Amino acid sequence: MLKKYSLAALVGANLLFSGCSLQQSENHTHHTNKNLADVDLNLKIxxxxxxxxxxxxxxxxxxxxxxxxxxxxxxxxxxxxxxxxxxxxxxxxxxxxxxxxxxxxxxxxxxxxxxxxxxxxxxxxxxxxxxxxxxxxxxxxxxxxxxxxxxxxxxxxxxxxxxxxxxxxxxxxxxxxxxxxxxxxxxxxxxxxxxxxxxxxxxxxxxxxxxxxxxxxxxxxxxxxxxxxxxxxxxxxxxxxxxxxxxxxxxxxxxxxxxxxxxxxxxxxRFKHRAKLPKTVSLHGESVTPMFMMAFPSLKAGEEDGYALDILSKIIGSGDSSYLSKEFVISKKPKLSSISAANYSLKESGVFYIGGSLLDKVSLNSFKNSLMREVRHICDKAVTERSVQKTKNNILIELYSGLETNDGLAGFIGNQQFYYGDYNGYKRELEIYSSLTADKVKETCKKYIDGNKSLFISVWKKHRK
The missing domain is CATH 3.30.830.10 (Metalloenzyme, LuxS/M16 peptidase-like)
Structure with a gap:
């Protein structure tokens, strides 16, 4: 559910602060109506x-x-x-x-x-x-x-x-x-x-x-x-x-x-989450304006709730049409130059994070408070039947485009075998994504995206060394 060419990586692979990664997919979203469970992807391995x-x-x-x-x-x-x-x-x-x-x-x-x-x-x-x-x-x-x-x-x-x-x-x-x-x-x-x-x-x-x-x-x-x-x-x-x-x-x-x-x-x-949260950390670094990450303990690859978090990450933090981008980047009073979100699932554990960069002269404390308020309501406000279906459509586009070459196929097959012990693991993944409803994504969001169980880190040249 994590790596290069695994299905969930194709779903949620926005790298930190790379807000343009899904521009092309969004241009084609409304032309894809096929149900994920009906995808005819039968690799003869x-x-x-x-x-x-x-x-x-x-x-x-x-x-x-x-x-x-x-x-x-x-x-x-x-x-x-x-x-x-x-x-x-x-x-x-x-x-x-x-x-x-x-x-x-x-x-x-x-x-x-x-x-x-x-x-x-x-x-x-x-x-x-x-x-x-x-x-x-x-x-x-x-x-x-x-x-x-x-x-x-x-x-x-x-x-x-x-x-x-x-x-x-x-x-x-x-x-x-x-x-x-x-x-x-x-x-x-x-x-x-x-x-x-x-x-x-x-x-x-x-x-x-x-x-x-x-x-x-x-x-x-x-x-x-x-x-x-x-x-x-x-x-x-x-x-x-x-x-x-x-x-x-x-x-x-x-x-x-x-x-x-x-x-x-x-x-x-060995992989049980032990972090004492909530926690705030300030780092001194060579960033002219503050950069931040807000992180929440998540799940290992293959957990059903993890697929709902994959969808959530795209809804709130992938591309200009994402919820947090509209709130903080392209709003009438923008606070950020970029924002992204990802559900980073490793083989034995995981983390869900939101990250971005503040605009010049925007107060870090003020923004943090705004983000905290947004987090309290984001599950109900951002997740709709339309946003979930749009994300499922993007999954199909990213899946097909990632498997157009031998290289893409080989990496994909290997990751399925490595992470799930089954090179046909993608079939189960597609079924899970297809079955997810807006209510299920909301329920999962409320379970894991909790400001009282979050880590907020910022790096800025004005922070103390």
Whole structure:
């Protein structure tokens, strides 16, 4: 319900302060009348699990001689322990370096020479590597993916160089960027005492002190075939793909004790909300006018109420026609330059937030009081049958547009498998969205959007250091 290409991410993926993300969808909203439950989205996915536990998902698409390859590893920021935070993200950087049988940068050069592209990303929940390539280079790419899964070397000199790259990335994203600073503090406050209460990049002190030996230990623990899902979408038949994967990955040993470890890591008690609310936090940062976030504890991916909160987030904070935009951005007396809302559902917990930037000379305290008043009545005032149906229409548009490419399909399928343990999980999601009424969205809104259980954070250069 969270990530790139999952259905709910396509529904509620407005990034903080990105008020224009749904402009195109809104232009077409009134042309979509199809019921979500009637969507004919029947992806003919083939699945195979190797004896070492590697899960393979395949979808054939013969339109063009290209394929997309995604590898999902069940390891993210939540998998780390105090003292080694940032290990997952740091390791992601190192996965493009030297292996036992290939020199550094070989992987990237092969991709480039074949006219493809590749990248990776790390989240609180997982690490994902992906390639978009011509189908005739698939065999070679699978060989290289299997190689770095089993034979990464982590040479000392590149390791130290990449450490500095990661530290600079942390400065750029959080320490020197007001929006990042705001988001990081929100995560720390809402998820205090849980594995989500920090940064995927890690604490600077941990990154500075992480040893090569500790990272190798982390790599050998989590980078195992029974901790991965391989997704391939494109111009290749299932039997041919499965044979190639068996040849490349079949001899890699499974990780022992991983199932027990993952069960321990996903214990509900570890992710129980512990924040003492309400709470107000003021941060000093390089923002000329105040930026703010108002956050409420929410739900993990897959919870039925979470889908109602997804719809609510779009109604109140997505695009110029959203409720809060009309109240605070494009009103006769605007207070904000932008506003957005999102229901950020992680695999084991979640947070609903509203964020925006104040206009010059607008009093922060005055605005906060106005927002608090709005929150008390927003469930009844913003949620109507029309606004709910409009949002459902947008869901269809975003769903279809997100699945037009092999890349979009591969990411979508992999996330369904990762977050729900079922690549057909989107069918249940569509049914839930379709069944939601205005009354249900209102009821859910009143249950979770409570000013007395909220966190209000602002960052501004005039706040005390």
């Amino acid at each position: 083939n699945k195979k699990v190797l004896s070492n536990g590697l899960t393979i998902l395949h979808l054939e698409n013969k339109k063009l001689p290209i394929v997309s390859v995604y590898t999902f590893f069940d390891v993210g920021g939540k998998s780390e322990t105090p003292g080694v935070t940032g290990s997952t993200h740091f390791l992601e950087h190192m996965m493009f370096k030297k292996t036992k049988n290939f020199p550094a940068e070989h992987f990237s050069k092969v991709i480039e020479n074949n006219g493809g592209n590749s990248n990776a990303y790390t989240t609180f929940d997982n690490t994902v590597y992906y390639e978009n390539i011509p189908v005739d280079s698939l065999d070679e790419i699978l060989h290289l993916e299997a190689e770095r899964l089993s034979n990464l070397e982590l040479e000392e000199e590149p390791f130290e160089k990449e450490r500095q790259v990661v530290l600079e990335e942390r400065k750029m994203r959080y320490e020197n960027k007001a929006g990042g600073q705001l988001f990081l503090r929100m995560m720390k406050e809402i998820f205090v005492g849980t594995p989500y209460g920090g940064s995927v990049i890690g604490d600077a002190s941990d990154v500075k002190n992480l040893s090569r030996e500790k990272m190798l230990e982390f790599y050998h623990k989590f980078y195992r075939p029974n901790n991965a899902v391989l997704v391939v979408v494109g111009d290749v038949e299932a039997d041919k793909l499965f044979k190639m994967v068996e040849e490349k990955y079949g001899a890699i040993p499974r990780g022992e004790g991983l199932e027990e470890l993952q069960k321990e890591f996903s214990s509900p008690e």
